[in-house]
Amino acid sequence: MEWSQSIQGMFTWDPPAQPRRVAPFSGSSLNTGHRWAVQWGPFVQGDLADLNLLRDVIRAYDIQAVIHFAGHAYVGESMRDPRKYFHNNVVNSLNLLDAMVDTRVKHIIFSSTCATYGVPQEVPIPEHHSQSPVSPYGESKLFVERMLNWYAHSYGLRWMALRYFNAAGADPAGEIGEDHDPEPHLIPRAIKAALGEIPFVEIYGSDYPTPDGTAIRDYIHVTDLAEAHYLALAAILDGGESAALNLGTGKGHSVREVIAAVERASGCHVPVREAERRAGDPPCLVADGTKAKELLGWEPRHSSLEEIMETAWQWHASQSHVSSCVRAAQVNLEAHGGANPRAAAD
Template structure:
């Protein structure tokens, strides 16, 4: 299939372009390079542009005879979204509407949307399945939920076929070292811990040691970025085969604590990891773990990277050489 990968110069998008190409599909990467990197575009043609440019979007969709879209482009800093919600709704919501309208104008009716577990808010129970109430507690999560609702209504009205993939915590890198994670600023835990081990920064901060978890620190479900990419390709092929529109969680179903991540980086790197303990951050859920049953049932998908040390190992190889 000819697939437009929107945000394909970013972390997850670039790994998905790689996976699409390896599966025999033809990715075309569309990115404004605000957050992405041109060096990460190694699979498929690159078009630099912004989602607000509806004319360019329609031109790209038609000239490349695009059959489906995978949409990654979004701002994703929770704290920033609270401080500047306008920026998040303009970029994550209004720009997505521009993309959807260009798709409809060009008769492209299939989209895989990059959603998030942040749409659930503070979970009522874990593991979290897709029927769990969605009560986001920040504008970032709310912007993703709003897009999910738009996809639902556009599906009803315009026969748009969609899958909303609700990610848990993306981590790791291409084990061949071709691409990996590179954010500025970096907020993801595993790269921060690795940078502390490499003495590129001061001690990593552990926010909260009094949660009702096994060691008192917050627990998250870490999923390897290539497993995420594989799920996008499967979702694309599922829709192309006539599958039903729906949300699907992506995670391993197993959670690891912040302290376990610090210990894992220490094991993998053979280096001490300096850390400091501090109070909880407001709005941080104690535990976020996916119930990935639907992904297995609908897409035949299961995360191949199940062990934290294996995920951290690929991240360590990337960051220690970059």
């Protein structure tokens, strides 16, 4: 369901067989999400704060498993308004777990984050690394991981917490992509700057202890993330152990490297403006993904920086109508068979 702020899925499964078939259900408060982005299965508008609605929906749709993406997800905003993050990410997640216990739903996949680690003492970061968040966002996700562990102990839940590194890219078929208002993320902001939709993209901090002075992150394509969720859910439904898993590539890219990759993908110049570091941003976050490979057989297949940028650029350029670079972008899109999914959805 996309209750509160983000997408959340609830699923019914056929009797055990291979391959599994899934009947998806989704919902949203539509506070920041988009109805056109929900393209599969029934949809209900609602809020995780409404415990009675959660119970009713689970019973009405015979829900057997949950993928919980819902929550606020901006580090900077969480530093300014921690109350918002703890209420939505923690309190409302507790409502969901209570609804699951009340309706005897035993399986959940949770979208966690590498922000639970804080400033890493070793890179790549393994799952057993200490968790000392430096932002309310990371702290709120860690609270939910701990709740999952205790609910498993007391109520028999099976769970996996998937610690995303930096989710990026867009559907290769062009059906869905990143669309936030306002847009805080580096890659879409760099693309918007290339398209002339914003005057520049900010580089927050150029004095980090990294080769070019800018922060380093591990970027993982959303297609690879989607596959990991399916494999994780299948694993716990088949009796696999509960676990927290990193989802990343094991390769880091600096802010300047990402901006250069946007310029290569677009053929457009990306204006930049250097700014002070943002509170809550560690210098370097790169995943050790060994455990996900061992437990799920999962490895990223679409997460080269080039493929991430190509799919992200095609998506954003297909939505744009305002830049002197747009004509070149549209030519590039047509050469790749691109389309405008929003126009079709509207």
